[in-house]
Amino acid sequence: MVVKSELKLIKSLQQKKCRNEHGLFVVEGKKTVEEVVNSDMKVYKLFAIDPSGLDVNGEQVSAISNKELGQISSLKNPNGFLGVFHIPKQKENILSDWILVLDGIQDPGNLGTIIRLCDWFGVKDVVCSNTTVDCYNAKVLQATMGSITRVNVQYTDLQAFLSTTKLPVYGTFMDGVSVNNSKLPEKGIMIMGNEGKGVSEAVAKLCTDRLAIPQFGDVTTESLNVASATAILLHEIRK
Amino acid sequence: MVVKSELKLIKSLQQKKCRNEHGLFVVEGKKTVEEVVNSDMKVYKLFAIDPSGLDVNGEQVSAISNKELGQISSLKNPNGFLGVFHIPKQKENILSDWILVLDGIQDPGNLGTIIRLCDWFGVKDVVCSNTTVDCYNAKVLQATMGSITRVNVQYTDLQAFLSTTKLPVYGTFMDGVSVNNSKLPEKGIMIMGNEGKGVSEAVAKLCTDRLAIPQFGDVTTESLNVASATAILLHEIRK
Numbered sequence A, B: 001m002v003v004k005s006e007l008k009l010i011k012s013l014q015q016k017k018c019r020n021e022h023g024l025f026v027v028e029g030k031k032t033v034e035e036v037v038n039s040d041m042k043v044y045k046l047f048a049i050d051p052s053g054l055d056v057n058g059e060q061v062s063a064i065s066n067k068e069l070g071q072i073s074s075l076k077n078p079n080g081f082l083g084v085f086h087i088p089k090q091k092e093n094i095l096s097d098w099i100l101v102l103d104g105i106q107d108p109g110n111l112g113t114i115i116r117l118c119d120w121f122g123v124k125d126v127v128c129s130n131t132t133v134d135c136y137n138a139k140v141l142q143a144t145m146g147s148i149t150r151v152n153v154q155y156t157d158l159q160a161f162l163s164t165t166k167l168p169v170y171g172t173f174m175d176g177v178s179v180n181n182s183k184l185p186e187k188g189i190m191i192m193g194n195e196g197k198g199v200s201e202a203v204a205k206l207c208t209d210r211l212a213i214p215q216f217g218d219v220t221t222e223s224l225n226v227a228s229a230t231a232i233l234l235h236e237i238r239k
Helices: A004-012 A016-022 A030-037 A066-072 A108-120 A138-144 A158-163 A226-237 B004-012 B016-022 B030-037 B066-072 B108-120 B138-144 B158-164 B226-238
Strands: A024-028 A043-048 A061-063 A081-086 A098-103 A125-129 A152-156 A169-178 A188-193 A209-212 B024-028 B043-048 B061-063 B081-086 B098-103 B125-129 B152-156 B169-178 B188-193 B209-212
Touching: A004 A016, A004 A066, A016 A024, A024 A030, A024 A138, A030 A043, A030 A081, A098 A108, A098 A158, A098 A226, A108 A125, A108 A138, A108 A226, A108 B226, A125 A158, A152 A158, A188 A226, A226 B108, A226 B226, B004 B016, B004 B066, B016 B024, B024 B030, B024 B138, B030 B043, B030 B081, B098 B108, B098 B158, B098 B226, B108 B125, B108 B138, B108 B226, B125 B158, B152 B158, B188 B226
Parallel strands: A043 A061, A098 A125, A098 A188, A125 A152, A169 A188, A169 A209, B043 B061, B098 B125, B098 B188, B125 B152, B169 B188, B169 B209
Antiparallel strands: A024 A081, A043 A081, B024 B081, B043 B081
16 A cells, blocks of 8 residues: 555656656656666656566565556556656766757657657767756656666756857758758757747757758658657768 | 537547448548648538638538537547548559558557658658558547648558569668668668567568668667658658
């Protein structure tokens, strides 16, 4: 049995405000919980319908009933495993050769897919505007498929961040230069904009280069999905 | 007011079986409804809370109450516009230079994103295995952002389809040859596999070439999302 106050706390972590207040976030599903436990992140509490089913490096796992899990899960069909972890401190050091900057990404699935792409393409740092969806949102975490443990995601004021860098700053725009005709350097910053509005005006002014992914044939669809565009650009960076 | 039997029919179209039985599918949202009305697809019925708000080329729009719309919508928050359309007949002719083949894609968001990518990259034909999620599923349609009207999606037995083609057949595999080291021809077939299992064994046997998208740095994440992989491969085809 889990005490009521604890159920209330965990449920509250579905809201960004409460996650930040308590410095905690929730992960669901056997595979992802195990992956986070076996990373650098620190466990707060682990719950499972069947605690013996979880491979968690000797960490304590509390038994939880189906009913209790239903009360705290953000899933329609909770799948038996839930972990609460401490939100890691933002690392100050930028380690990557390339840095991905996100200017106002709103869709949790897009952000999760982009973090997973960064993991695949070895881009270790993602710098998000404060207007970008929170990376500890349950839907984001689900889409990262565990990659959140290997990519350093920061939130900051992009204008302040970009105005101090000496790296070339690539922005993606409908009217930019085709990425097929651009030779990308070994280090740089790549900026992806909001799903509807693209890169914001203030941030666009700080770009040193404007890139585009060319459409083929007749112009029909309005735009590429931002996660699809990120896939193509990170692939080009790493070629 | 909409008659009860009609509400019942439209609600039933949330199921694939009923869509096929009636040859009808449902689209929601002002922009997408307008896009489908203004395409080759044939209108069955259009509904709107405010019929004057829809730009539909002279087609008749029936007024519907909030309550009625809530009864037939597949959205948590219906947004005022719903269109029912006839499912177009499968076109026999393959028009494209490149054909995308999908072998068991399960996630509606992935299929929708892939159809949108085909529209962007001018790939006019998508051939799906019968195990692939139905392209007239509401979540697929939402993710296509209207591209369903410009891409010809067929469902068929892939082994039969692939065994008759004279085009080179590219499959995507974890252990394939890096796409960075492959010169892709002007015409061909590109096969993307299921999210968890990849290309099925029977279909893999019919591939003439095995491709992979190289990971950068340490091997960490297990795989690329299939829509991200499709984005990169279609970009490579069109370069």
